[in-house]
Amino acid sequence: MLLKGSIVFCYDNSGCNSFKVLQLYTNKNNHAGEGFRGVLHRFNPERNKLQKKKHYTVACVGVKQYTQRFSDYGVWFGSNSILMMNDACTKLLGTRIYGAIQREALRLKKYDTSLVHKMILLSRFII
Numbered sequence: 001m002l003l004k005g006s007i008v009f010c011y012d013n014s015g016c017n018s019f020k021v022l023q024l025y026t027n028k029n030n031h032a033g034e035g036f037r038g039v040l041h042r043f044n045p046e047r048n049k050l051q052k053k054k055h056y057t058v059a060c061v062g063v064k065q066y067t068q069r070f071s072d073y074g075v076w077f078g079s080n081s082i083l084m085m086n087d088a089c090t091k092l093l094g095t096r097i098y099g100a101i102q103r104e105a106l107r108l109k110k111y112d113t114s115l116v117h118k119m120i121l122l123s124r125f126i127i
Contacts, residue, residue, distance in 0.1 A: 001031070001065040007041055008080040011061065012094025012122075015047030016040055016084055019058060025110070032063045032102040035089070035110060049093055050084075057089055058082040061105040061119070075102065075127055083119065090115060097122045 002008065002021055010016040018041040025035055037055050050056075062081035068074045077100075084093040089111050101123045106116055120126070 001063065002036065002060065002080060006080065008058075008060070008082050010058075010084060010094075011081045011097055011099040012083050012092065013096045013098070014084040014092075014094035015044040015050045017042040017044070019056075019082055019084075022055065031065070032060055032067065032105040033107045035059050035085075057085050057087065059085060059105065059111065059115075059119075061101045062099065063102065067102070067104060077102070085111075085115070092118060092122070095122070097124070099123075100125050100127045102127055 004021055004024060006021045008019050010019060019038050020041040021036055021038045023037040035057055037057050039055060040050060040052060043050050061083055062077040064077055064080050066074050066076045081099055086093060101119060103126055
């Protein structure tokens with residue numbers, strides 16, 4: 001479960017280490033497969049892609065909260081994880097994904113299907 005002010009970790013090589021949530025696109029709380037906006041909390045300043053006080057849109061790909069599935073089992077991650085995207089939400093800023101992606105994250109409704117296919121290609125495995 002992600003709330004305003006939460007700190008999440010980035011699973012790609014865009015240069016972001018941790019990210020602070022500022023605005024949720026849903027009224028309650030966010031789960032895997034939804035997007036939100038925020039600012040960088042800790043990042044690598046040697047990368048030229050990211051700027052310090054700029055707002056970024058990200059996709060949530062794994063949640064620490066226990067997620068119950070219809071097939072009578074559940075899944076949870078060790079930490080909340082995100083992927084950085086550009087302003088138009090059409091491309092990923094990173095070229096590699098280091099962790100697993102939750103299956104519910106592939107049901108991104110707001111984003112383009114080509115973005116979801118790219119996430120599948122770059123990830124090592126999907127849980």
